Amino acid sequence: MSDAAPTTPAPISDAERAELRRHGILLTSLQELYTWGCSNSVWPLNFGLACCAIEMIAASMAKFDIARFGSEVFRPSPRQADLLIVSGTVTKKMAPQVIRLWNQMPEPKYCIAMGACAISGGPFKQGYNVLKGVDRFIPVDIYIPGCPPRPEALLHGLLEIQKKIKGFQIAGPDAPRHLRSDLECNCPVPEFGAHDIEPTANPKVWTAPVIVRSEKG
Amino acid sequence: MSISDLSPLSAQGGSHVRAVHDEFHGDLLEVSMGPHHPSTHGVFRMIVTLDGETIVKLKPVFGYLHRNHEKIGEGTTYLGSMPYTDRLDYLCSMTNNWAYAIAVEKLAGQPVPERAEYVRVILAEITRLLNHTCLAGFLMQDLGCSGTPLMYAFREREYILDLFESLSGSRMMCNYQRFGGCRVDPSADWLEGAKKLTDRYGAFLDEFEALLTGNEIIMTRTQGVGRLSPELAIAAGITGPMLRATGVNYDLRKVDGYGVYPRFDFRVPLGAHGDVYDRYMIRILEMRESIKILQQALASIPTGPIMDPKAKLRGFRPKAGEAYGRIEGPKGEIGFHLVSDGSPNPYRYRVRPPSFINLTVLEDMCLGHTVADAVIILGSVDIVLGEVDR
Numbered sequence: 001m002s003d004a005a006p007t008t009p010a011p012i013s014d015a016e017r018a019e020l021r022r023h024g025i026l027l028t029s030l031q032e033l034y035t036w037g038c039s040n041s042v043w044p045l046n047f048g049l050a051c052c053a054i055e056m057i058a059a060s061m062a063k064f065d066i067a068r069f070g071s072e073v074f075r076p077s078p079r080q081a082d083l084l085i086v087s088g089t090v091t092k093k094m095a096p097q098v099i100r101l102w103n104q105m106p107e108p109k110y111c112i113a114m115g116a117c118a119i120s121g122g123p124f125k126q127g128y129n130v131l132k133g134v135d136r137f138i139p140v141d142i143y144i145p146g147c148p149p150r151p152e153a154l155l156h157g158l159l160e161i162q163k164k165i166k167g168f169q170i171a172g173p174d175a176p177r178h179l180r181s182d183l184e185c186n187c188p189v190p191e192f193g194a195h196d197i198e199p200t201a202n203p204k205v206w207t208a209p210v211i212v213r214s215e216k217g
Numbered sequence: 218m219s220i221s222d223l224s225p226l227s228a229q230g231g232s233h234v235r236a237v238h239d240e241f242h243g244d245l246l247e248v249s250m251g252p253h254h255p256s257t258h259g260v261f262r263m264i265v266t267l268d269g270e271t272i273v274k275l276k277p278v279f280g281y282l283h284r285n286h287e288k289i290g291e292g293t294t295y296l297g298s299m300p301y302t303d304r305l306d307y308l309c310s311m312t313n314n315w316a317y318a319i320a321v322e323k324l325a326g327q328p329v330p331e332r333a334e335y336v337r338v339i340l341a342e343i344t345r346l347l348n349h350t351c352l353a354g355f356l357m358q359d360l361g362c363s364g365t366p367l368m369y370a371f372r373e374r375e376y377i378l379d380l381f382e383s384l385s386g387s388r389m390m391c392n393y394q395r396f397g398g399c400r401v402d403p404s405a406d407w408l409e410g411a412k413k414l415t416d417r418y419g420a421f422l423d424e425f426e427a428l429l430t431g432n433e434i435i436m437t438r439t440q441g442v443g444r445l446s447p448e449l450a451i452a453a454g455i456t457g458p459m460l461r462a463t464g465v466n467y468d469l470r471k472v473d474g475y476g477v478y479p480r481f482d483f484r485v486p487l488g489a490h491g492d493v494y495d496r497y498m499i500r501i502l503e504m505r506e507s508i509k510i511l512q513q514a515l516a517s518i519p520t521g522p523i524m525d526p527k528a529k530l531r532g533f534r535p536k537a538g539e540a541y542g543r544i545e546g547p548k549g550e551i552g553f554h555l556v557s558d559g560s561p562n563p564y565r566y567r568v569r570p571p572s573f574i575n576l577t578v579l580e581d582m583c584l585g586h587t588v589a590d591a592v593i594i595l596g597s598v599d600i601v602l603g604e605v606d607r
Binding site: 046047048049050051053054055057058061062063076088089091093094097101123124126127128129130147148150 | 252253254255259260280281282283284285286288289292300301304307308367368371372374375388389390602603
């Protein structure tokens with residue numbers, strides 16, 4: 001439980017704490033208790049999109065057993081879920097529903113973009129009906145490359161989410177989105193326009209990358 | 218809409234139809250199931266109109282996974298489309314590859330060496346085991362046995378995927394077939410592994426069946442539910458296990474006799490009722506026949522080249538013309554129709570997706586049943602949305 005990076009000098013050293021624990025006294029901070037609880041019970045939304053969903057199911061089955069990391073409870077309702085695994089291709093027809101699901105999830109919530117399609121459109125990027133990355137609309141915490149990624153890669157992504165949660169501060173300016181009242185949690189849901197979905201991206205979470213070309217080129 | 222506008226349901230059969238009383242009726246309820254619904258096998262949506270719990274109308278909504286596969290196929294080379302076919306029906310990439318390879322080989326007049334034909338049969342039958350096992354697991358999940366059957370199914374799936382991975386380098390997206398053969402030659406160790414899998418798969422099926430087939434709850438829930446008549450099945454172009462569950466003897470492995478299938482001794486299981494239980498049983502019985510084919514193929518696989526030495530991979534340009542290649546995939550007849558104008562890309566690339574066409578009779582099967590039955594009827598159709606929407 002000592003993974004969290006302390007900002008202020010701890011009133012008691014790790015060695016002293018270990019000594020206390022040896023005597024059966026558990027000394028911890030509220031922040032550590034909070035992040036420890038949050039990080040070990042990340043419940044994913046039971047939501048499959050395409051090919052990657054099969055590997056997501058495989059990760060929850062016998063051989064890979066996501067239950068070892070406290071995430072076996074796949075909830076069908078977004079109201080009960082903490083983690084949105086965007087497992088597959090997001091098409092323009094599906095994008096509003098994905099974003100609506102994200103908005104329906106209560107904070108704290110996290111998002112994994114699983115597979116090439118969710119990250120960038122993947123092999124279907126050249127087509128007319130596929131989003132070029134779900135991160136244009138919702139904030140993505142972890143990207144897992146692969147087509148589809150192996151279940152081990154998904155488990156690695158989950159461990160990275162847990163690491164991220166363990167580093168959270170529960171107060172102050174470094175606190176995450178859900179602990180601050182000045183940050184907006186919801187993402188606007190796009191609508192079907194004449195040619196594309198409108199707007200085509202959420203400027204609060206995504207801006208087009210600036211391509212810098214070298215002079216030598 | 219009130220219930221008096223609809224025709225009485227008794228003509229549709231089914232045990233759950235209640236009499237329509239015009240003077241004493243409630244309002245109809247429209248429920249949108251999907252695209253996010255745990256039982257729709259992906260992003261499929263059904264708009265169901267309910268009278269109480271009974272379905273009086275069902276409207277399927279597709280297109281949530283439309284990835285413009287066919288349009289991309291017109292813009293890439295013939296070989297470049299092969300990895301895209303993996304992603305059509307992402308549970309059975311090997312059979313998709315084979316159907317596409319057959320279409321292009323027909324177009325280009327490309328022969329295939331005998332060893333490659335055997336390897337194709339072996340891989341297709343292993344894929345059939347994989348697909349039917351997963352389907353049985355998912356169907357049981359839809360029925361309400363959360364967990365156990367699906368866990369058993371996915372345990373076996375991992376053994377099969379280990380074989381696929383050691384052969385092609387990828388678990389799901391194999392991209393293994395080529396025009397005029399296969400990409401790599403399976404080693405003796407690999408064939409030994411496939412033989413081991415085949416030998417112990419029967420024991421797994423026995424275990425699986427002991428758990429499920431005679432289970433009283435499963436029989437009550439599935440027998441007589443979602444009946445499909447053979448006439449309607451033929452008229453709607455239904456293929457695969459769904460058609461054979463209605464009692465129609467039509468299996469492309471026997472009808473076309475493509476590949477080296479005529480050399481193997483196997484039977485085609487047929488159903489008698491065309492209900493959900495028959496569709497489940499047909500798949501279990503087909504797996505047992507697949508094991509028989511696999512044992513024969515693995516015992517008699519010849520040595521020789523895996524690729525036709527004259528096969529052309531780079532700069533592949535078939536002469537102008539068109540061809541339709543089809544095989545009996547695990548879900549039904551999967552076919553590719555290609556029109557060539559002599560350029561490196563196909564002029565038109567069309568997929569005949571079995572699960573999309575099998576889905577067209579969904580409303581006919583669901584009418585008069587309860588909304589909980591619609592979930593298992595959809596589960597028994599065996600759809601994969603990558604193929605339905607393309």
